[in-house]
Amino acid sequence: MKRKKDENRKNNLELKVTVYIFLALFLILIGYFAFYVQFSAPKQIVNSYNMRQKNLEQMVIRGTIFSDKGEVLAREALKDGVEVRNYPYAELFAHAVGFCTYGNYGLEKTANIDLLTSNAPVDERLGKEMAGVRNTGDNIFTSLNLELQKTAYQVLGNYRGAVIVMETETGRILAMVSKPDFDPNTVSENWAKISADEEEAALVNRCVSGLYPPGSTFKTVMLLEYLREHDLEDEGYSYGCNGHFIKDDSKIECYHGTVHGTVDLLGSYARSCNCSFANIGTQLRIPGLEDTADELLFNRVLPVESDHKKSAFVLNSTSGTGDIMQTSIGQGDTLVTPMHLCLITQAIANDGIMMKATLIDRQENYLGTVIKQQKPSQYKRVMKTEEAQILKDYMKEVVSSGTGKKLKSSYYTAAGKTGSAEFGTEKGKSHAWFTGFSETDGPGITVTVLIERAGSGGDYAVPAAKRIFDAYYGISGL
Amino acid sequence: MSDALLGLSRYLLTLFVIFYTFHCFVVFIFKSEEERTPFYVIQNILMALTHILGFYVLAVRSSDPDLLFICAFQEVMFFAVIILYRMIYPGASRLITNNICFLLAVSFIILTRLSYDRSIRQFVVVAVSLVLTLIIPFVISKLEFLLKRYTMYYGVAGIIILLAMMTRGTVTNGSKITLTIGGMTFLPSEFVKVLFVFFIAGMLADEDNIDEETGLPHRNRIISAVLISALHILILAMCKDLGGAMIFFVVAVFTMYAALKKPLILAGGAVSGVLASIVGYKLFSHVRVRVAAWRDPFADIEGKGYQLSQSLFAIGTGSWAGMGLFMGSPEKIPVVEADFIFSAISEEMGCLFSLCLILICLSNFLMFMNISMSIGDGYFKVISLGLAVNYGFQIFLTIGGVTKLIPLTGVTLPLVSYGGTSVMSTLFMFAIIQGLYIMKRGTQG
Incomplete structure (x- = not known):
């Protein structure tokens, strides 16, 4: 009898192994499924192809979007007895807040599921479900500041362009403007008209999806690579600028043919000498430059919640001298989005640590209970503290003696880099760039301004940025 | 209410x-x-x-x-x-x-x-x-004692049914192959699954056909069991019924493991499973x-x-x-x-x-x-x-x-x-x- 039992037990060894293998398979399946539902799905279902988001509206009244100080940016309202989405500031937040009336766009897209989720008290929710009444969706508090947004909006005037204002230490976006724009209140009625003009491209948020030649703002990347190849030592460099630089049949000129004379590295950067940087470019290790560009997120996804384009950096070891020279001054096939440039600048100002750019501060249920609080989160260190420190000093020099002089202020210390990016084949026309930051006792801000076809960065983008810094530090009438 | x-x-x-x-x-x-x-x-x-x-x-x-x-x-x-x-x-x-x-x-x-x-x-x-x-x-x-008697037929019947499905079946939903007989449409592979299990059990785990000395069935029985199983799986793979092929494969591996009690079968099954997947990936565009x-x-x-x-x-x-x-x-x-x-x-x-x-x-x-x-x-x-x-x-x-x-x-x-x-x-x-x-x-x- 005992022998038989033993034998039976031995017979079952294979079965036990089988049971364990399948238990493992089922555990993986269940664990994966639970993880998917809890963590992956919320990110995936905001996809604009997910028509099911509409189904949620049968059950929940879409929540309200607020500015940092509690001004309503988007809400449900009644118009002629019909529920409509209302945007009190119309065009002002067109790209930042977006719309949900003709597909979803902007924050209305990124926060769609949160707005359509009700975290009202359980008894209330059950009560309403039992009564067949819709529950009230959660509210979203953004980091957008009405005053700064207005200023950013005004400084662009009638130009096309983009302005981003970001809190340097946290990555919170305080203002985000892209022009041309549209009125989100009437976007579905005017869809055909708005979407027809591809040249205007009013439905493109230029901050995150506009790809532009960076112009001289790219010299910051070149400078960083130069410093890395020279043990952070800048003293040995000197260059005699006569207005143009020629190598291997390729020619680079300084902006408007300016002759800078003898410049050191600091002077080359502060006065934005193209010839000097073309000269630097031809001496740098291209693989090293590739690594630095890669570390700064060129050709990569940015730490931004919304849909966005990847910036382009195309040099490699087979690139010709002409391409290298063009890239050195931010022309050629190098392209950036204003958001990307803003993040690089933010990282420099933040001692080398890039933060995740965020628009949402917190999600509250309609009674004001906080459901999700956004904490500032570091994306990663993109350069050493010492490197960031040198770049900061160089950027300060731009303001004190270089192309950014118009930014000088007795109320705050600002620093940055200008750019005048030529585009297409049109000579003499350029996009005006400025990207920079302020440093004072309190938390500073990073500002990136792009004005399409305006002219030089120093003349157009810098004064625009100054008005934003002034507004932030409460200086009016200047 | x-x-x-x-x-x-x-x-x-x-x-x-x-x-x-x-x-x-x-x-x-x-x-x-x-x-x-x-x-x-x-x-x-x-x-x-x-x-x-x-x-x-x-x-x-x-x-x-x-x-x-x-x-x-x-x-x-x-x-x-x-x-x-x-x-x-x-x-x-x-x-x-x-x-x-x-x-x-x-x-x-x-x-x-x-x-x-x-x-x-x-x-x-x-x-x-x-x-x-x-x-x-x-x-x-x-029918307890009758069941084992037809072991070989289960395998052969399985192959015949699958072949009929391959040659006379119609494809629905890309991978499902249905056979219509007398106005009734059905998925033949579903029933072959049952036959298949009876086949392998009969070939490898029938105590009347086990060698006293080695404790294993005769070599010829093992070889034919493996070959006929492989044939099942191959036909299903050729019919693009990947799910079916994988299920038959896994069933074959585990039943053989349980019948012959050799851990090597599991390891071999895992290796050949991976190899077959790679070959399938390279060979068939629908897999890719x-x-x-x-x-x-x-x-x-x-x-x-x-x-x-x-x-x-x-x-x-x-x-x-x-x-x-x-x-x-x-x-x-x-x-x-x-x-x-x-x-x-x-x-x-x-x-x-x-x-x-x-x-x-x-x-x-x-x-x-x-x-x-x-x-x-x-x-x-x-x-x-x-x-x-x-x-x-x-x-x-x-x-x-x-x-x-x-x-x-x-x-x-x-x-x-x-x-x-x-x-x-x-x-x-x-x-x-x-x-x-x-x-x-x-x-x-």
Whole structure:
């Protein structure tokens, strides 16, 4: 009898192994499924192809979007007895807040599921479900500041362009403007008209999806690579600028043919000498430059919640001298989005640590209970503290003696880099760039301004940025 | 009041299924069926509550009170099965009978939601199959000694049926190959699965054909078993029925392992499985398409990745609580009622509900393996193990596929998906295991 039992037990060894293998398979399946539902799905279902988001509206009244100080940016309202989405500031937040009336766009897209989720008290929710009444969706508090947004909006005037204002230490976006724009209140009625003009491209948020030649703002990347190849030592460099630089049949000129004379590295950067940087470019290790560009997120996804384009950096070891020279001054096939440039600048100002750019501060249920609080989160260190420190000093020099002089202020210390990016084949026309930051006792801000076809960065983008810094530090009438 | 019940229905359904599932595992604590009885009765009540509440919601939301009659018919059928099984086969596993009824009840709810006509058709097939399953355990025990005699025929018949399917079958949904005989369309591979398990068990685990010295069957028997298994799998792969081919492969590996007791078989199975996957990937474009859609379904969201992205959207939007019956859009998923039924259930009845379904399926598998372990006779042990592995692996393939854990293979969720052949063959498999259980329980150990 005992022998038989033993034998039976031995017979079952294979079965036990089988049971364990399948238990493992089922555990993986269940664990994966639970993880998917809890963590992956919320990110995936905001996809604009997910028509099911509409189904949620049968059950929940879409929540309200607020500015940092509690001004309503988007809400449900009644118009002629019909529920409509209302945007009190119309065009002002067109790209930042977006719309949900003709597909979803902007924050209305990124926060769609949160707005359509009700975290009202359980008894209330059950009560309403039992009564067949819709529950009230959660509210979203953004980091957008009405005053700064207005200023950013005004400084662009009638130009096309983009302005981003970001809190340097946290990555919170305080203002985000892209022009041309549209009125989100009437976007579905005017869809055909708005979407027809591809040249205007009013439905493109230029901050995150506009790809532009960076112009001289790219010299910051070149400078960083130069410093890395020279043990952070800048003293040995000197260059005699006569207005143009020629190598291997390729020619680079300084902006408007300016002759800078003898410049050191600091002077080359502060006065934005193209010839000097073309000269630097031809001496740098291209693989090293590739690594630095890669570390700064060129050709990569940015730490931004919304849909966005990847910036382009195309040099490699087979690139010709002409391409290298063009890239050195931010022309050629190098392209950036204003958001990307803003993040690089933010990282420099933040001692080398890039933060995740965020628009949402917190999600509250309609009674004001906080459901999700956004904490500032570091994306990663993109350069050493010492490197960031040198770049900061160089950027300060731009303001004190270089192309950014118009930014000088007795109320705050600002620093940055200008750019005048030529585009297409049109000579003499350029996009005006400025990207920079302020440093004072309190938390500073990073500002990136792009004005399409305006002219030089120093003349157009810098004064625009100054008005934003002034507004932030409460200086009016200047 | 009716509104209140309607509003609460998705939570109530989830509660019912959680309690039901809980009892599926509680019964494993107790050794005797007598001690388990109260839990089985609770399960029956929860099954009825789930089924009736589900149909109540369907009837109200679709304004079709007639659905309640259908519900009543189905309810009568369930309890007839439960009571008849208890009367005819007091030794049968009641957990299996209960789970059959519960899974069918869920199936009827979601199929009625998706397509009234199909749910009725499914109901008819289920009713007929259930009547047949009442006889199967009896037949099995009477034919016990006859079964082994035809071992070789099972393998040959399997090959012939699959060949007929390859040459005369028609392709539906890309990978399902159906055969139409006398106006009846069915999936032949579903029945070959059962034959296949009997074949391998007969070839390798028949104690009359085992060499006393080595304890193994004769070499020729092993070789022909391997060759005929490989032929099965090859034909299925050539028919593009990847799910079928994988299930046959896994069943072959585990049954051979259990019969020959050589750990090397598992290792060899794993290696050859990986190699076969690589060869299949290189050789067949439809495999590459599926792998690409699995890697990033959103890359070609309107084309090759459409089905999977819709499935993921359904599961994700439904989330834990579900949208409620008729409140989602499961019909956006192509072949939702067959291969993607799990996604439809997740969307409308909630992911907690569908998570419980996985656990119920797991409890079936564990019960099958329990039965297999309790059987002393090697032949029947291997048969029940083969059927268990078949069932368990199919669950893994289908749910893993629609949730993007693994590439889609296009197999059904047994007892829940729409499909006459699938539900019938699954019910037969369950009945065979019941038969083996009744026959072998208490005869050994």
